[in-house]
Amino acid sequence: MFNLIARRLLQAIPTLWVVATATFLLLRLAPGGPFDDEKPLAPEIKEQIEAHYGLNLPLHEQYFAFLGNLLKGDFGPSYKYPGWDVQEIIAQAFPVSLELGLWGLLIALSVGIPIGTLAAIKHNTSTETGLMGFAMVGICLPSFVIGPILLLIFSLTLNWFNPLGWSYASDRVLPAVTLGLLYAAYIARLARSGMLDVLRHDYIRTARAKGLAERAVVIRHALRTALYPVVAYLGPAAAGLISGSFVVETIFFIPGLGPFFVNAALNRDYQMVMGTVLFYAVLIILFNLIVDIIQMWMNPRARHD
């Protein structure tokens, strides 16, 4: 266990370095800079601003300064929000995105696992067809279609929720459902195939033979093994939830990190873009590590890999 964690953390270093270097080069290769506005600044002023941020230095000096700051955990100042450091913006906006993501994940798991399990138990019946058809609908209706439709039905027509904002507890419902539904559908499919697989095993037959109720067989004996593929999927799902939250935050006007990132990319706010990408990269690497640890805890066989 300790070895795995140490090895993964060591592997993370070159990964993050590649990410940092690649984003740095891509952004600098791009035509235009952060201070090329539609209304051009006077050249002297632009020069002064660029000198202030060190943008007039040779590229390799900028690069090493950037890496040096990263090692100190400093993402540098934002160019588009003067007076703000990138980490301050992240610190302010990320908790909102995180909360949204966690609600989405909760919905994905609490809807997906029961649906998939039920479909597997009712294998080859119309219940299974219905449930899996529902999951297919979830996969084919992306969040930017479901979001506005939910908005139209539940807040504009029925007036149950506020159409936008993030102030009240009830504001979490529609965005979380919008975000979680797609992953609920994927998880339902994985849980179903995992459960179908497990139910064929001999130990399940033994459990049934000794007279256990079907409910106990499924919940106590089969579910844990059946959920391995679901747990393995959580890593990619987390990465997906992050980008999904960009869309959901745009639809519901939620003050998360997503809109900041998209705007920063459009406006060439280099530091903001690089800071956010690295921040999310670290987050995903950590999350994948946690998922691996959970997998080992659930599945003794994986411990010897």
Added chain:
Amino acid sequence: MTKHEREQIANDATSLGRDAWEQIKRNRMAQIGGVLFITITLLCWIGPALSSYSFEQQNLAYGPQAPSTEHWFGTDDLGRDLFVRILTGGQVSISVGFAATLVALIIGVTYGSIAGYVGGKSEDLMMRFVDAVYALPFTMIVIILTVTFNEKNLILIFMAIGAVEWLTMARIVRGQTRALRKLNYVDAAKVYGASHLSILLKHILPNCLGPIIVYTTLTIPAVILLESVLSFLGLGVQPPMSSWGVLINEGAKKIDIYPWQLIFPAIFFSLTLFALNFIGDGLRDALDPKESK
């Protein structure tokens, strides 16, 4: 080898395709998907030519109109016919889907088969790289790639999408190649003096064809979805061109006043994803029995 034997072998060689066809013939959903997808594609390419409107022809005095016999799906804010705009947008979405998948296919198959074939340390290193990139926020990278180059043209968008979608393909092909590399007939080909390239092309890749086809079919809807997400965020296709993502984005903003502007593009978009996913699932059942449990 007699002529008869050779014919026998040739017949056996096509059995993957024939098996798959038999399977598909029994899979109702895959057939519906196939027919649906062909219909939508034909409609997208033929429909606009038959209509008397063009996708950029504005009629400002007319403005947004509800669906009528004149404009079947209504019009948008600039009085443009939504039916034609959806179909031309579909051309863009579907083309991007195929083109980006092709990019992903070429990179992924080349990379994966080389990694699996060479084996050893180089394979480890190559796959470690894939793992590393896999761990990154995909959409963010695509967003950076698309804004990096100011010219927002279609080719860049699908290159960017293809450049991140090849990873899974590389993993699948590498797994297959690794398993095949050790088989006797590959050794036999080596003894026979076949070059590495010809072993890969003639003996290994044809045997990976099933999973490659299946995964390719499933990549197309994923790419169409990604393009729409980009367009929805305002980073994809630029006006006056449209894609389904652009139209859904425009419609979503005014869903309380002009709901048809969201509903019609959303229906086309979702039906296409449905169709492609059903085809992919059907092909997986047919070609890749191990995965289809």
